Amino acid sequence: MGEMTLPDSSAADPLPSWNGGRAKATLLDFVARVTDQSGADFVPPADRVATFDNDGTLWCEYPMQVQVFFLVDRVKALREADPSIAERQPFKALLEHDAATLHSLGKQGLLELFAATHAGVTEDEFGEIAHDWLATAKHPKLGTLLSENVFRPQVELLKFLRSNGFRTFIVTGGGLEFVRAVSEQRYGVMREQVVGSNDKLAFEIVDGKTQVKKLGELNSFDDREAKPANIALHIGRRPILAFGNSDGDLAMLRYALGGEGPRLALLLHHDDAEREFAYDREFHLSPLAEALDKADEYGIVLTSMKRDWAEVF
Template sequence: MNPGRPGAVDPLPSWNPGRAKSVLLDFVARVTDQSGADFVPPADRVATFDNDGTLWCEYPLQVQVFFLVDRVKALRDADPSVGDRQPFKALLEHDAATLHSLGKQGLMELFAATHAGMSEEEFGRVAHDFLATAKHPKLGTLFSENVYRPQVELLKFLRGNGFRTFIVTGGGIEFVRAISEQRYGVMRDEVVGSNDKLQFEIVDGKAQVKKLGELNSFDDREAKPANIALHIGRRPILAFGNSDGDLAMLRYALGGEGPRLALLLHHDDAEREFAYDREFHLSPLAEALDKADAYGIVLTSMKTDWAEVF
């Protein structure tokens, strides 16, 4: 595919003309040109994307936090005293200050604890049911509908040019897998994320894997490159993130030989979505924003570079 040829269909119609779109189109053209010096074999065309804030809306809280609240409500229904204990009380009251004080890892640990004893299949059903009905408190739309149209186009464009697209997220791996195929076209086995300790067991003659209620790996910051190496086995040539939690992944992608591209989405569109960066304590954007140029990262403005958001 050569999107630059006269009369060609624009593969990224929701992207406005500008540096980010031009760099993406040029990069894909170069790495797929077998006669060019920057040609990359399909096996090495690995692209990694963060999820929260990069592929779908994460503000004012990540979707998985709302899912956690839903789970705590179920626990409270079974045991009313749960609602009087912290941090469950803060979750039920949407106490942002207390939630932010826990940090993203603390919330993931709590998430793991509240799903202890579930099998993979049970958890998948609960996550699917939540995403099929739960709505964003400000946008009023289903959480599962708040995916970014430009990114869905980009994922499809990359796969159409021989890339393998992976999601590398600080969110729970099973939770993201519940939505990844339907909304992004990213297969379940192409999702790398935070994960719980699991245990194989046979119950009533049925073999299953059960969640133990303890966080095994928190896939954020420096853990992202480590888990890419562990689970994917190839350094990405393209990486896309939106926060300091993604910076290590972006720099890891840029650190290899040959053509490389890293992009950073800046949430600067208060009219169509939300405007935030440094002050979002659960997933701040500060160092990556300040040093994008120095690190060779292409800053992408939601307000300027995207013709559409959802």
């Protein structure tokens, strides 16, 4: 999988897949101000940290997050070794695509299940499993590879920010190792610049070889208030720009806005049923309600997929 190829963008329009409007104008103005050494809003490169959610912000998450599809296939593989798993919940719900039961588990419940199904797998083995699966798994409605359903405007934005001295981080509720399997190829974000939910791990030496093994238990669920805490823990700098798409990202967006100096937080609204999907409050795995209602009050720039993006994928 190679990084998405983008057209050469001129200095006049470094974000060609973005339509003219408030969101694009605000982004261009913000980057111009923080990189102008003679201006009052100049920010040294060391402090130019930008954090992006992944599911629903950088790639398609509907009708289920990519990692949930991966979990379903993982359970199918486990069923080969133990057929009785098909009659036990929540495995039964996964295999039958029982959306109501899956939503009742919540995103954290699914991640806990995800961790349990990978007990005993080493980090290296997991990376290979995830990489191979992402190379072939397709979206049930779009018909394209799940790993290819990345948002072109966001890839442009990530590249534009990096060209202006920003360091771009992914801060996601998704699994850390799972997102690392795709972050460099699809987004140009280095593996070490991914912060995500993670499993408990153990170092061991087997037959003289060192390895790190998954213990089958969720260690940290990187969502909502945990996102700012994990940014502080793993990045060590408050971002000056943050981009999300759900209430799970709201704490990160407010954290970015709460610092001194120039700040920018953006919220993607999935309102384009023709080119992608239209959803917000009713998507129980990752709803958008409070952040949508209070975007103006909090100073968050609402970005409409339908209005602000000339292209989606």
